[in-house]
Amino acid sequence: MARYILRRILLALVTLFLxxxxxxxxxxxxxxxxxxxxxxxxxxxxxKRAELGLDxxxxxxxxxxxxxxxxxxxxxxxxxxxxAPIKPILxxxxxxxxxxxxxxxxxxxxxxxxxxxxAALNRGKFLDxxxxxxxxxxxxxxxxxxxxxxxxxxxxxxxxxxxxxDVSRFLFSSMMPALSLSLFSIATISRFTRNEMVEVMNSDxxxxxxSKGLYGFELLRKHVLRNALxxxxxxxxxxxxxxxxxxxxxxxxxxxxxxxKLMVDAIAGDGVDYNYVLALGILFSxxxxxxxxxxxxxxxxxxxxxxxxxxxx
Amino acid sequence: MKKILTLILFVTLILxxxxxxxxxxxxxxxxxxxxxxxxxxxxxxxxxxxxxxxxCIDGLLQMDKDGRIIxxxxxxxxxxxxxxxxxxxxxxxxxxxxxxxxxxxxVFAWRRHCQVSDKYxxxxxxxxxxxxxxxxxxxxxxxxxxxxxxPDSKTFVVELDAPVPFFPSLMVFPTFYPINExxxxxxxxxxxxxxxxxxxxxxxFVMTSYVPGSASIQLQKNPDYWDAANVTLEKLHYQVVxxxxxxxxxxxxxxxxxxxxxxxxxxxxxxxxxxxxxxHIITTGLLQYLTFNQDPKNHHAGALSNVNxxxxxxxxxxxxxxxxxxxxxxSRATYTAIPIDFAPNAKTGxxxxxxxxxxxxxxxxxxDKAKEYFERAKSELGRNDFDLTLIYANDAGDTVIKxxxxxxxxxxxxxxxxxxxxxxxTKAEYLDKVTTNSYDMAVxxxxxxxxxxxxxxxxxxxxxxxxxxxWSNAEYDRIIxxxxxxxxxxxxxxxxxxxxxxxxxxxxNAVIAPLYTGANTNLVAENVSGVDFxxxxxxxxxxxxxxx
Numbered sequence: 001m002a003r004y005i006l007r008r009i010l011l012a013l014v015t016l017f018l019x020x021x022x023x024x025x026x027x028x029x030x031x032x033x034x035x036x037x038x039x040x041x042x043x044x045x046x047x048k049r050a051e052l053g054l055d056x057x058x059x060x061x062x063x064x065x066x067x068x069x070x071x072x073x074x075x076x077x078x079x080x081x082x083x084a085p086i087k088p089i090l091x092x093x094x095x096x097x098x099x100x101x102x103x104x105x106x107x108x109x110x111x112x113x114x115x116x117x118x119a120a121l122n123r124g125k126f127l128d129x130x131x132x133x134x135x136x137x138x139x140x141x142x143x144x145x146x147x148x149x150x151x152x153x154x155x156x157x158x159x160x161x162x163x164x165x166d167v168s169r170f171l172f173s174s175m176m177p178a179l180s181l182s183l184f185s186i187a188t189i190s191r192f193t194r195n196e197m198v199e200v201m202n203s204d205x206x207x208x209x210x211s212k213g214l215y216g217f218e219l220l221r222k223h224v225l226r227n228a229l230x231x232x233x234x235x236x237x238x239x240x241x242x243x244x245x246x247x248x249x250x251x252x253x254x255x256x257x258x259x260x261k262l263m264v265d266a267i268a269g270d271g272v273d274y275n276y277v278l279a280l281g282i283l284f285s286x287x288x289x290x291x292x293x294x295x296x297x298x299x300x301x302x303x304x305x306x307x308x309x310x311x312x313x
Numbered sequence: 314m315k316k317i318l319t320l321i322l323f324v325t326l327i328l329x330x331x332x333x334x335x336x337x338x339x340x341x342x343x344x345x346x347x348x349x350x351x352x353x354x355x356x357x358x359x360x361x362x363x364x365x366x367x368x369c370i371d372g373l374l375q376m377d378k379d380g381r382i383i384x385x386x387x388x389x390x391x392x393x394x395x396x397x398x399x400x401x402x403x404x405x406x407x408x409x410x411x412x413x414x415x416x417x418x419x420v421f422a423w424r425r426h427c428q429v430s431d432k433y434x435x436x437x438x439x440x441x442x443x444x445x446x447x448x449x450x451x452x453x454x455x456x457x458x459x460x461x462x463x464p465d466s467k468t469f470v471v472e473l474d475a476p477v478p479f480f481p482s483l484m485v486f487p488t489f490y491p492i493n494e495x496x497x498x499x500x501x502x503x504x505x506x507x508x509x510x511x512x513x514x515x516x517x518f519v520m521t522s523y524v525p526g527s528a529s530i531q532l533q534k535n536p537d538y539w540d541a542a543n544v545t546l547e548k549l550h551y552q553v554v555x556x557x558x559x560x561x562x563x564x565x566x567x568x569x570x571x572x573x574x575x576x577x578x579x580x581x582x583x584x585x586x587x588x589x590x591x592x593h594i595i596t597t598g599l600l601q602y603l604t605f606n607q608d609p610k611n612h613h614a615g616a617l618s619n620v621n622x623x624x625x626x627x628x629x630x631x632x633x634x635x636x637x638x639x640x641x642x643x644s645r646a647t648y649t650a651i652p653i654d655f656a657p658n659a660k661t662g663x664x665x666x667x668x669x670x671x672x673x674x675x676x677x678x679x680x681d682k683a684k685e686y687f688e689r690a691k692s693e694l695g696r697n698d699f700d701l702t703l704i705y706a707n708d709a710g711d712t713v714i715k716x717x718x719x720x721x722x723x724x725x726x727x728x729x730x731x732x733x734x735x736x737x738x739t740k741a742e743y744l745d746k747v748t749t750n751s752y753d754m755a756v757x758x759x760x761x762x763x764x765x766x767x768x769x770x771x772x773x774x775x776x777x778x779x780x781x782x783x784w785s786n787a788e789y790d791r792i793i794x795x796x797x798x799x800x801x802x803x804x805x806x807x808x809x810x811x812x813x814x815x816x817x818x819x820x821x822n823a824v825i826a827p828l829y830t831g832a833n834t835n836l837v838a839e840n841v842s843g844v845d846f847x848x849x850x851x852x853x854x855x856x857x858x859x860x861x
Contacts, residue, residue, distance in 0.1 A: 030742075093526070262526055
């Protein structure tokens, strides 16, 4: 088991390294300067590039970046655009995205499970059809469209929720973005739950339990949900990361200082702020890799067949 | 029954406490079209930053509602007879930490600006403010050699290399604002202006909440402001809104009191009784124009080094149709290299580009003349087909997309044989292409940094920054040099006339094809008055704003 875990961790580190390398190279070969050149003369641009070490060969730049990263700093640690330190801003944006992400995960999981279970229990009936329609809508309609819809009805037609995000009223003003973000997870989780439950309910051991005289909630809790929900957890995990890394469009529309908005701002300005784009890219990927690693390990513990199969690869 | 009553009570409680809009008397809620890049005057590069900085910090001078220069921190100033030394006499004003605003704060800020600024480093130097030794300090010389000094705490002296007739108007630009050295040094390096606590105020407002990239910024009245008696606004709230549809809905919802909308929405706004009353169209100093890469070696655009081809293109663009049918936000068709309603003559009060017909011979919509020029170009170049690319930055909204499509359609229709390929790209890539010579034509714009035509004319000198047109004209360069640091700098009228000759050279050579002068279409709530709009330096000023 220890060998298995060690292998997973090593693999994760190699993946992360490769991602950092690819990101670094891609950003460097993108056209444009990382700082605003609009009113600068060629001489000044050259001076500035030399100051930032951008005139060195790309591998040397990468080695420098990596050594700084090892010491816990993203590049020189400041925005190349306005010179302000990156980290405080990064953490502040992460906090906002995290909080809204958690809200939408909670909401999405709760509603998703409820819908999925309801659909499975009423298979073939009206409620099943209703839940299917909701989940198809959830997969098809992008969350920002839903967001605009919510904003129009609940901030404009009926001015109940604030039109823009407001840190001083965090919970209240993050209801709408969290709700719209959770639409996709509601859809995914409910569909997955329904299918798993239907499968489990048709299995021999549930039929046996039924014939033993177990009914209703007891049967559901002890036999069906237990077995059906383990695979569902594997869907929820990546969704969690997805939601926590922020949503570019929603953050932009609703005026939330989150990681998605930060990424867009770093790319779409007069210059591409290398340090921000890289820092965010590294954070996003490490979060995914970490969650996948956890899942892998969890799988290995839950299901020895996977561990053995993978160890033989 | 009891339960139902409790529920009703609970719901009403929530409804009353959580109402969607938070309007209150004395509070102004304003849309910002983009993020504040930086509150550090040496790092700020954009209108949003300049506006917020100007709310918080007063410079030496400021503009009144009509754009005239009036005192701010400097109670008065003297100019030496040769126009090369300015002595500013500062009033008693306080920073928000209780310190006096002194001449040293200006000395520190200006020296530091030359050392650390990127985009606006040039403004202190010989093409604009001409402050003694500024160019050398920008390149790394000892900042103490910069021509600024503080003989005493209330006297600030600036020495120039040449008389600069518009020098007082430069003082309105946030680049020239003071920074309290003691406060600056007490902060961790790089953190000045990164939160509301890491910033010091001597202006009409202080921030109560801000982090970089903030989508909302809260300010409140500064009780220690030297002119606090004339500030009635209690609170100022900025909301960054990047979509104008979103802005309009927020305005109708009364979540914002001042928003900027785009051309598409004007028709709708005009059809609505109340909204049409709130509509204010304000000309900005922005000049939108077409620029040509004249490098003869440029692989397929070498043709653009031919002046007749450039003139043909310029004369086949219907600028009136462009502004009325595509831009539609109150922008005005422009036939000069200097935008309309900008840079008034200090003596006559007439705007520099008041006469829009003076260069009609070279710039205008004249398809017949365009064809004539085109025939000449074809015979001179010995070819009939021209494939040209037109690049533009597409992240500035959909107006520019409509403009390039219209320009393409008009030119291709009037000049049979010209084919234009449109190439959208991000702003960063666009800037890279125009500065490194990899383009044929570009739609670009320039916003003035100070209230003088020179802010545009320096763009097209051989040494000029930004876009490389690969155009060089000795006579043009000579006139501009004469007017900045040469003999004409001190003679107001002669300089003014010389600038017209420079403009003529520019336009008869069709170095650029001017398109239009930009405008902002604002909606201002009816209970709001006293917001000052300007076309240079600081777009909007709220010191005298009133919200009833």
